[in-house]
Amino acid sequence: MNYFQLFHLPAQFELDLTELGTRYLELQRQFHPDKHAAGSERDKLMAVQQAANINDAYHSLKQPLLRAEHLLALRGLKISNEQRSFMEPAFLMQQMELRELLAEISDAADPDALIDEADQQIQQQKKALLRQLQSALDANNPEHDHQAADIIRKLKFFFKLQHELELIEQTQD
């Protein structure tokens, strides 16, 4: 299913999230199972499936990584879940350094300072990669699409790091 079509939005990476939210609610107002509770069993089942589709589409467009993946899938490029064995050495090095930083937090004299530092680095890299992702996707040709796929793989590392950092932060208080 083309999620952009479902919400009548242009199939591009840059998205008006407010508009997406408004259209999402308009669709749910019509298709949510609560609107079909007095209907026949078949209608109820269809409403559940339709509402689930709408929720899934909304969820996928709301998050930049999933949105980019969906956009690439529509263009015929599917990113497999396995990590590609090859990654640029510089990138891997940077990842290792960040992991080491995260590992140091629990024993640090001032953990908050390290958390802030790690957070800042992750946010910075994420932002830069998202900018690159946007221009790769905007180019809309096969060569740039493959570049976009590589950027998405890199971004996944950073989202994972961010999640781990949040978990570490929680154990601090």
Added chain:
Amino acid sequence: MALLQIAEPGQSAAPHQHKLAAGIDLGTTNSLVATVRSGEAKTLFNKAGQDMVPSVVRYTADNVIVGHAAAADAVLDPHNTIVSVKRLMGRGFAEINADAEHIPYELVDQSGLVAINTIQGIKNPVEVSAEILATLADTASQTLGGELTGVVITVPAYFDDSQRQATKDAAKLAGLNVLRLLNEPTAAALAYGLDSGQEGVVAVYDLGGGTFDISILRLKRGVFEVLATGGDSALGGDDFDHALVSWLQQQTGQSTLTHSELRQYLVTARQIKENLSATEQLDFVLPLADGEFKGQISRSDFDALIQPLVRKTIRACKQVLRDAGLDTEEIQQVVMVGGSTRVPLVRSAVAEFFAAEPLTSIDPDKVVAIGAAIQANVLVGNKSDHDTLLLDVIPLSLGLETMGGLVEKIIPRNTVIPVARAQEFTTFKDGQTAMAIHVLQGERELVDACRSLARFNLTNIPAMAAGGAHIRVTFQVDADGLLSVTAQEKSTGVSASIQVKPSYGLSDDQVATMIQSSMLYAKQDMQLRLLKEQQVEAERVLEAVTAALNADAELLTAEEKLSVEQALAELATVKQGDNTAAIKAAIEHTNHITDEFAARRMDISIRKALQGHKVDEV
């Protein structure tokens, strides 16, 4: 001259007619039923003039007593008087038995599930709850003067799949048509939101007799969007009572108690707790087998006893804020729900944590039933002034067991429902035709630390080389928060059959057997009930398809239209008769004929829903 259509009383209702619907708050301590009349939601009173019915069921040799009369007998006949049955819903015997010291009746193991040994034999929590539901429904139909078309039953937001399924089974056993299981905090937010036209982000702190829920909702123009929910389905005011019982035991020096004594201690503990909400210092009398014990307790003594429990709820509040990605400053209001929020320490702790004065303008004991009644009225199809939309979430992550006893999450907690997620599996051996899938619910990574929901056996997988079959298993959670699973082999399109074995629930067959053997139906003919169910469904199908034809006949070719009309005519004829199987077959036939029509209408309506936007895009 046109003929007037007159429906037989109690038969098919004209579409514009007000249908009878009720909201039921099936609580741990008390239960209530409410309905919307003349645009206002109100709780309903039984013949004795009470709207709050104690959730207590007493089995005597030849009778079942529910409510106040049963509660009055609790000390007299503890073994046959079931209190707080909600805590046992959808639970395993081994899970409950761990803290059985506080349960004053005899628990037994009913093939893994917890059940109670009574004078009328073994009763499971579903049967006990069905008695409470039937009593409430009875109050409603007597007050409203007719049979209920449907009910909304509230459940703690934090209830897992087995607990929800058990609640739905109880309603089925009580002969009720469940329009929706509604989360208690969402119901409360609905009652408050519509009452005050509140907008913004609110927290609902719901501490009942046996369960604790904390939910964060965003209210905006009739949309009630749950951002995150959390809690503890085994923490509530009952635990305050138990803490007091232990304290009383220290005072009296009675280290072991009989069932009857425990019941007396619990009664006194509850009185102490309630009185300490209004006073700082209390003299109390505890009746004993030989005389009585006179004692004194201050509010600060009590606060010290329950402090660890209150702290546990505040920890859950912190977690749920994190899940919602919000800070305390962003919470505009805190809605207090549940009788246990009357405890001063609870109020002050919540006020302090959220830095907001808690809202208590609607009676915390009744607000959930009122919200449920509002939603029941909407769902049954009655006209309402409010165009509301409730977007709720799944409270606990759903996952699958993978190699090494680990859980892989497929639907994370706080995902908006309904939701469907597919996962692909492949075969491990050549010619493998069956596969077992273990579904769990919980946040931890190890299988043993999560709650087992069910084991699914997939069979009829086409025999292929190892890794050749690709089985796509779809996990769907509906608007009630209930899971269903379907499976299909991708290359052949063959549907694999699924046998579900719920870990802590009853199979469909078991529920059917319970319905048939139930005392509740002694007077009613089972066959008649099944016939009526099919007739009602036939009526719904006729109404829906006729309305669809009137609106969108142009989507069909002349030939297609003819076959739809024929199917409808046949269904209308068969419906008049008393052949249940024939009606069922005619419904299925009509559904089959109109499947494509329904799909086309769905596509069109999606486009229509967004039409306003299409114009400015061109």
